[in-house]
């Protein structure tokens with residue numbers, strides 16, 4: 332037999348089209364050119380984590396790696412798309428073939444492909460947290476609970492307990508005993524509801540978000556062949572925002588990279604703000620233990636902000652009990668001192684923000700160069716009224732999601748049952764729109780349809796009452812039409828919206844606005860290739876409500892951004908206003924008794940401050956108005972002592988008292 336010796340390909344011989352060395356600093360370059368073995372990139376805000384990931388994707392592809400062998404896991408799908416768009420911009424279209432998305436998306440993809448191995452059909456549906464709570468409620472109500480003397484947890488609390496137990500890998504019993512001691516008397520019942528909830532999901536072919544992670548973990552952990560096939564495909568695994576992952580996601584990262592062991596995790600422990608979803612920033616500390624031979628690379632130079640903004644950020648972090656080994660610095664300009672603006676009341680605060688935004692526009696900033704950030708979605712309501720009056724266009728992120736609105740959920744429920752006729756929660760929604768049908772009748776119809784009849788002809792049920800027979804016939808006709816239109820998402824959606832318009836008009840006073848939303852939804856549905864894809868992507872990646880609003884209105888100026896701090900993660904603007912910076916809001920009143928939660932509030936403020944590139948204004952009203960009455964409020968304890976050297980106080984003066992509208 333003849334022997335031929337294959338020589339190792341000389342990677343150094345690749346000539347790169349991008350001059351990585353000039354575009355990156357030393358630490359970034361080290362991370363980008365790292366090829367084999369695990370790496371943990373520990374980096375402060377604005378130090379170029381995203382940039383490093385983008386250049387690493389480009390470099391690996393330039394090196395000859397097949398893009399489909401790179402797995403890029405990010406916090407939102409939008410983030411993955413954006414990174415791959417930028418990578419393909421700096422290199423070429425090959426980068427778009429990189430497998431990118433969130434853990435949930437990727438797991439759902441694996442599970443759809445291997446559904447039979449876990450006893451599910453491949454058309455299982457994913458339920459969002461609201462539907463999951465409804466399912467918990469349903470199983471709770473089915474249990475004939477004896478009359479209780481002591482308080483029992485609400486459906487949302489139960490769901491939250493179950494989800495925490497899974498994400499943090501703590502048994503329900505232990506979690507309740509430690510964190511909800513007031514409910515320990517009901518522990519057996521809570522465990523029973525948990526078991527029944529799992530059973531409900533299996534019988535009805537639905538999965539909640541947590542199932543996607545758990546079932547993928549179990550599938551890969553218990554099935555060596557499949558794990559090897561899947562992990563062999565992942566020559567390189569990269570995980571962004573590692574500080575906001577949980578123990579389960581760490582385990583999945585390890586399973587995904589179990590063949591090649593080339594995993595890069597990127598994160599900033601000081602920006603961990605999702606512990607309420609089970610995220611644990613200690614995951615970052617545990618990374619080197621989980622991945623043997625980890626190389627740790629630190630990014631410390633900030634490129635985003637002026638030094639004066641960073642001085643405030645560094646000072647904010649000092650408020651945390653858990654001290655961070657971080658001092659952000661930059662070679663950028665020193666910049667203006669960030670302002671601390673005290674307004675007499677909320678309306679003055681809004682007037683200040685709106686007027687200042689217009690001033691900035693006059694100075695040449697686009698509206699979209701500016702963001703207004705706040706702790707809770709409701710904190711911007713007053714400002715929104717003022718912006719509307721002044722005709723300043725804005726988009727708002729982080730409030731209610733489009734798919735959380737009742738009218739959208741109603742429409743989607745019709746499509747969900749079409750895809751998965753066993754989805755009881757959606758059937759209930761569909762049937763209970765009809766006059767005369769309550770939960771009991773809805774469940775009877777569901778049971779009948781699933782044992783004897785065709786689920787899509789509910790009007791044939793033997794004991795369907797005359798009261799609602801005509802409506803049931805209309806529903807059956809709708810399903811028949813939808814089946815005929817199979818393959819055209821837009822036409823199917825249009826059919827449901829026309830069927831639903833009668834109910835919308837009957838249920839909601841503001842039905843014209845809601846119908847307009849739905850029409851816009853029909854217009855944009857063409858981007859989805861199938862109904863399955865539409866339902867799944869909307870569950871995993873809900874559209875922001877105001878994205879629909881802005882699609883509907885045709886403003887030609889790119890709008891100002893209003894966002895909760897949570898939704899501002901990873902983004903940056905030239906000007907940032909942080910409003911309602913009050914004790915009780917930031918930090919939240921609910922966090923005050925728990926040092927761990929208080930630390931998370933500090934990190935939240937840190938995230939807000941580090942979004943600003945050039946100008947930062949922190950504002951608060953001296954008088955807080957609420958439906959319970961007005962009261963004098965205190966600025967956030969985190970900013971109160973920062974001092975004038977770092978945060979310059981601003982005083983607002985009315986025009987008639989002084990010719991200058993605003994005085995420093």
Ligand SMILES: Nc1ncnc2c1ncn2[C@@H]1O[C@H](COP(=O)(O)OP(=O)(O)OP(=O)(O)O)[C@@H](O)[C@H]1O
Nearest residue numbers: 354355356376377378379380381382634635901902
């Ligand atoms: N080496 C560099 N040279 C020039 N600009 C850079 C460099 N690295 C990063 N930047 C710029 O700094 C800003 C922040 O970078 P990036 O968004 O990648 O940081 P990040 O670490 O992901 O931030 P955060 O975690 O706070 O969201 C961006 O505008 C980016 O283009």
